[in-house]
Amino acid sequence: MCVVCRSMKPRNExxxxxxxxxxxHINNGKQxxxxxxxxxxxxxxxxETAIKKRSFNRAFRxxxxxxxxxxxTKFL
Ligand SMILES: [Zn+2]
Structure with missing residues (x-):
């Protein structure tokens, strides 16, 4: 589930x-x-929203x- 829009998506998306x-760590598939x-x-x-709102801070508390x-930002 996405921390921003809360929709369930397949892992490859x-x-x-x-x-x-x-x-x-951001998983890049290599490690x-x-x-x-x-x-x-x-x-x-x-x-962009995740960066702006620091959504992962909330997700990981x-x-x-x-x-x-x-x-x-490299994924943008
Ligand atoms: Zn999303």
Whole structure:
């Protein structure tokens, strides 16, 4: 489920962010991370909103490193 629009989507249409040992990682398919995950649609609107509203902070109930949000801009 997307943290922004809350719609259920197939995994290949979502960007997965995993909280692993207190650090958030954006899954790029090359490396596997284990931990709590939250997702955002791979769409301009949802990514922009997630960055603007810091939606992952709420999803993980903690402050997420701004680098994670910077990394998300690469998907725009
Ligand atoms: Zn969405």
């Amino acid at each position: 979502l960007i997965r962010v995993t909280l692993c040992n207190g650090v958030t 596997k991370y284990f931990g709590r995950s939250a997702y955002v649609c791979n769409s301009k609107e949802c990514i 903690r402050e997420i490193d701004h680098k994670t949000y910077e990394e998300l």
